Amino acid sequence: MANYIEEISKLQISHRISLLKERMLSEPRFLSLEQALLITQCYKENENLPRILRRAKSLSLALNKIEIRIDPLELIVGNRTPGVRAGVVSPEAGISWIDREIETLHERPQDQFNVRKEDIEEFRKTILPYWKGKSLEDAVKDRLGAEISAIGKVVKINQTDHAQGHICPNTQKWLAIGPAGLKKEAEEKLKMASDDKKVFYESVIIVLSAAQDFMRRYSKLAKKMLVEVSDGRLRENLIEIERICAKLADNPPETFREAVQSLWFLFVILQMESNASSFSPGRADQYLYPYFKRDIESGKLDLSGALEIIEALWLKFNQIVYLRNSNSAKYFAGFPIGFNIACGGQTQDGRDASNELSFLFLKAQEHLLLPQPNLSARLFKGSSSEFVDQCSRVIGMGSGMPQIFNDESIIPALINQGISKEDATNYAIVGCVELTTHGNNLGWSDAAMFNLVKVLELTLNNGICLQTGVQMGLQTGYLTDYKSYEDLEEAYKKQLDHFIDRMIAVCDAVDRMHAEFLPTPFLSSVIDDCLEKGIDVTAGGAHYNLSGIQAIQVANIADSLAVIKKLVYDEGTLKAEELLKALQTNYEGSEELRQYLINKVPKYGNDVAWVDNIGAKWIEYFAEKLKDYRNARGGPYHTGLYTVSAHIPMGHNVGASPDGRLSRDPLADGGMSAMYGRDRNGPTALLKSVSRINSMYGSNGTLLNMKFLPDFFKTEEGIKKFSSLLMTFVDLRINHVQFNVVRREDLLKAKQKPEQYRGLTVRVAGYTAYFTELASDLQDEIIERTSYGDI
Amino acid sequence: MYGNIIDIKKFAIHDGPGIRSTVFLKGCPLSCIWCHNPEGIDSKINLWYFEKKCIGCHRCVAACKNSALSIGSASPHIVIDREKCINEGNCVEACPTAALCFDGKRVSQREVIDVLLEDKPFYDKSGGGITISGGDPLFQHEFALGILMECKKHSIHTAIETCMYAKKEIFEKFFDYVDLFIVDLKVFNSANHKKYTGVENELIKSNFEFLASKKENILVRIPLVPGITATKENIGEIASFVYEVNNKIPIELMNYNPLGENKYRLMGKANELLKGIKPLPEPELDALYQIISDKGVKIAREKKVKQ
Numbered sequence A: 001m002a003n004y005i006e007e008i009s010k011l012q013i014s015h016r017i018s019l020l021k022e023r024m025l026s027e028p029r030f031l032s033l034e035q036a037l038l039i040t041q042c043y044k045e046n047e048n049l050p051r052i053l054r055r056a057k058s059l060s061l062a063l064n065k066i067e068i069r070i071d072p073l074e075l076i077v078g079n080r081t082p083g084v085r086a087g088v089v090s091p092e093a094g095i096s097w098i099d100r101e102i103e104t105l106h107e108r109p110q111d112q113f114n115v116r117k118e119d120i121e122e123f124r125k126t127i128l129p130y131w132k133g134k135s136l137e138d139a140v141k142d143r144l145g146a147e148i149s150a151i152g153k154v155v156k157i158n159q160t161d162h163a164q165g166h167i168c169p170n171t172q173k174w175l176a177i178g179p180a181g182l183k184k185e186a187e188e189k190l191k192m193a194s195d196d197k198k199v200f201y202e203s204v205i206i207v208l209s210a211a212q213d214f215m216r217r218y219s220k221l222a223k224k225m226l227v228e229v230s231d232g233r234l235r236e237n238l239i240e241i242e243r244i245c246a247k248l249a250d251n252p253p254e255t256f257r258e259a260v261q262s263l264w265f266l267f268v269i270l271q272m273e274s275n276a277s278s279f280s281p282g283r284a285d286q287y288l289y290p291y292f293k294r295d296i297e298s299g300k301l302d303l304s305g306a307l308e309i310i311e312a313l314w315l316k317f318n319q320i321v322y323l324r325n326s327n328s329a330k331y332f333a334g335f336p337i338g339f340n341i342a343c344g345g346q347t348q349d350g351r352d353a354s355n356e357l358s359f360l361f362l363k364a365q366e367h368l369l370l371p372q373p374n375l376s377a378r379l380f381k382g383s384s385s386e387f388v389d390q391c392s393r394v395i396g397m398g399s400g401m402p403q404i405f406n407d408e409s410i411i412p413a414l415i416n417q418g419i420s421k422e423d424a425t426n427y428a429i430v431g432c433v434e435l436t437t438h439g440n441n442l443g444w445s446d447a448a449m450f451n452l453v454k455v456l457e458l459t460l461n462n463g464i465c466l467q468t469g470v471q472m473g474l475q476t477g478y479l480t481d482y483k484s485y486e487d488l489e490e491a492y493k494k495q496l497d498h499f500i501d502r503m504i505a506v507c508d509a510v511d512r513m514h515a516e517f518l519p520t521p522f523l524s525s526v527i528d529d530c531l532e533k534g535i536d537v538t539a540g541g542a543h544y545n546l547s548g549i550q551a552i553q554v555a556n557i558a559d560s561l562a563v564i565k566k567l568v569y570d571e572g573t574l575k576a577e578e579l580l581k582a583l584q585t586n587y588e589g590s591e592e593l594r595q596y597l598i599n600k601v602p603k604y605g606n607d608v609a610w611v612d613n614i615g616a617k618w619i620e621y622f623a624e625k626l627k628d629y630r631n632a633r634g635g636p637y638h639t640g641l642y643t644v645s646a647h648i649p650m651g652h653n654v655g656a657s658p659d660g661r662l663s664r665d666p667l668a669d670g671g672m673s674a675m676y677g678r679d680r681n682g683p684t685a686l687l688k689s690v691s692r693i694n695s696m697y698g699s700n701g702t703l704l705n706m707k708f709l710p711d712f713f714k715t716e717e718g719i720k721k722f723s724s725l726l727m728t729f730v731d732l733r734i735n736h737v738q739f740n741v742v743r744r745e746d747l748l749k750a751k752q753k754p755e756q757y758r759g760l761t762v763r764v765a766g767y768t769a770y771f772t773e774l775a776s777d778l779q780d781e782i783i784e785r786t787s788y789g790d791i
Numbered sequence B: 001m002y003g004n005i006i007d008i009k010k011f012a013i014h015d016g017p018g019i020r021s022t023v024f025l026k027g028c029p030l031s032c033i034w035c036h037n038p039e040g041i042d043s044k045i046n047l048w049y050f051e052k053k054c055i056g057c058h059r060c061v062a063a064c065k066n067s068a069l070s071i072g073s074a075s076p077h078i079v080i081d082r083e084k085c086i087n088e089g090n091c092v093e094a095c096p097t098a099a100l101c102f103d104g105k106r107v108s109q110r111e112v113i114d115v116l117l118e119d120k121p122f123y124d125k126s127g128g129g130i131t132i133s134g135g136d137p138l139f140q141h142e143f144a145l146g147i148l149m150e151c152k153k154h155s156i157h158t159a160i161e162t163c164m165y166a167k168k169e170i171f172e173k174f175f176d177y178v179d180l181f182i183v184d185l186k187v188f189n190s191a192n193h194k195k196y197t198g199v200e201n202e203l204i205k206s207n208f209e210f211l212a213s214k215k216e217n218i219l220v221r222i223p224l225v226p227g228i229t230a231t232k233e234n235i236g237e238i239a240s241f242v243y244e245v246n247n248k249i250p251i252e253l254m255n256y257n258p259l260g261e262n263k264y265r266l267m268g269k270a271n272e273l274l275k276g277i278k279p280l281p282e283p284e285l286d287a288l289y290q291i292i293s294d295k296g297v298k299i300a301r302e303k304k305v306k307q
């Protein structure tokens, strides 16, 4: 083992990769309407066909018509637009917001895109009028809009204007038999299918044929380009592209490069079909390994050649970005698209699964330091110290990756959701930090975010919103009415139950509408059981059908209730009237009280058991309550503990809270983190606190942010100490942690002189973004987060 | 048993192997003019004022029964009359922002041990443990020793960081309960030692020889203060001395830490001497380490990560 680790550590980035990276980053981002126009055309021509067939035909048309491009330097080809990092519009999912925002896309605070003037006209003339009232977004608004806004300050309902993402397809199967093999399977099934299922299989066959056409088009383009290219090396590369793409259309890949090219085609086509946030390659170091090993053993490939192919793929992951509306961009800043790769972890028989590819993936991250892929490392008790140290080293470089996931807590948490041990052991990550099985799950991990802090506000104020005075919740009384802390807890439960009920009803309805509006035959061909059952993935065809709800935010709940419990009820030193009035007036004239609450009552994140346990208790209550429900596809609801960057807009909805937080101020960040600056006992105490929240209740995914300064990683001893911190994290059974490693001065400078820091990436929450592309308040907030290791 | 501590710092990564918790005890027999933990010198607990945290609510002034606090002009908001203050803490209790706080606290051995045990999982994974520092651990020696004994019962690796200025009999009591001795040699010339630390260093030197004759795990640290300890002569003399005593004992140089200056301000004192002193630049540090290795003494220096 030591041999290849040493060798990999010395590999340099190739000139080709540096050049391609530079070209990619300097290309401006544009809105692209090409596919939207093709979809519109196809829908117009096929008005009478069932939705799924129209979807299949539209995708087929796009795969055959969309303009394609090859850079003769590229080892891996394919994109859904000729330009890189373009914003793609999906009219079937929702475009009303584009109508509202198209003029401001280039200047909005977050995730800007250039828009060509003629595109604005085309959009208004051709696309918008046709889709009025026909998209998922419009239908959701029409059927559910009133309820969604009535509960909006408590529950943020997601998935209302785009197709389902956060999915890890069965890439292994795709590599094994390719589109041709899958098509054959569908054709066999079609022969035996009952009438109601025929249209599903027909749709699958249409899209798979189109996928083959798409690959052939790249082969032909490469051939055509040979006429103009004279450089010997470039010609050689084009000839190889021509060969590989033609081969993949009809046959499965055999070499490592072929397999990686095949993988990339899969993800481009998935994005063309769904234009959704996050399709994850998952454990690519495992399923690509046989291809890699064969080539290495036959001498066809060496480690540096393999690394170059991996880095070529890494660049590709950065060429597809996700266009969100400006509100959603606030919640998920930095257009994360979430190509999440999980390396390391364990094999089915509990051995260390890390291999040459795991180390090469880490090396690629070290070389490129780009936001994608969202690189994750799975650790467990048996992870080799070499692998852990390598993770520490790469974390120390400051790109926020790899983020760390913990097999010891995640596998049991997934099993607890009814997932088989085998599938749980093979878990992958989708989106930012959401957990999934491989290739057989529609996890719907972002069904909704539930604001526990807002519900506490309503509980303290008789169901009346502190910000608007509107009666939003039940009339359970005021803080002053509750005789004991237990009375308060009972009222809180009632309010929670009430909003959970209302939330689930909406989630179910949205879920059903996806099956109605956005069936996805191509995706269904690579999710287990869909072809078997003849049911589209959106209609419940997958083997597992979960839905995830995020409970937000444990730190503010623990801190707020700790204040009330200790001062109002246990010690009686603070009158309920006084606290209630302070909250109602947003601490106007009560700054001393507010300071006292912040500084003199212990806070979550400092290893103070009784405070942490308050947080743990309410997460447990919420997660257990969700078990009462089944989703529209027949699967369970479960809980996630992450906000990504939603703690800012969600905090905006919450009035003053008893933890001393002012109305509209952000909640604690991440999900599991302490409120900023209130974890004062260092990282070990924070980890101990977080470990008190039962990881079983974070089976949809949890998020913990920690920030270290780079000094920590400058010495071998520092790396070792950091690794042992990681391994203690494993023992503490916390699901996830990620690290920002960056100097404060760097961030301040980057804010002032963005042009000099174009490449600086930071972890926003569950993903990494370019710091200079974040809105200014988000930048400030990253600067504010506590940092360790600076003395 | 009770003692006065400054604080317990978790995730201490520069006080011995692995991840550690370090207890800073109050009280030190030396008073080095560059001391970066000046609150450690006095064994008593004193009032601190963080002007930055003060919101000017003046609750403290009302709370003080000894008229020790008054409202300053513009800034600082609060003026402490240290003659009148008896350090009993009514103002600390009243202050909502913790702008007024003590530079330490009186705690029982049990309380200290409970906090130290909290991070045991981290010590175990990292080969870390606990360190008693200060001040000086030999000053409140019974208190320190009790903590060390208890930690050994829990199989926790222990270290102390000491200037060795104590009676030999007291120092010897620690020998069986400490796994690593981190010992300070500051200034070799005894007259200079007295000038800068307040005491001569014969006792320190003989204690060091005594320790080296009995125990193995010793690390010598030299705090670097430009112009005082960080001179070629001083480093050379200390290195020769260590070489004669036992050439297996390594020496580590502790670069100057500018945080100390701020702490003087909190105590309402000024340390003109420290104003503007900067940590030594890397090449000068290299040169001093070179002197040590030239004398045949091992150096203890963290290895840089190759980039």
Ligand code: SF4
Residues within 6 Å of the ligand: B047, B063, B064, B065, B066, B067, B068, B069, B080, B084, B085, B086, B087, B088, B089, B090, B091, B092
């Ligand atoms: S510690 Fe006591 S005497 Fe000293 S200033 Fe505070 S209240 Fe007054």
Ligand code: SF4
Residues within 6 Å of the ligand: B053, B054, B055, B056, B057, B058, B059, B060, B061, B077, B078, B094, B095, B096, B097, B098, B099, B100
């Ligand atoms: S009580 Fe605290 S915050 Fe108020 S004036 Fe005194 S020191 Fe300042």
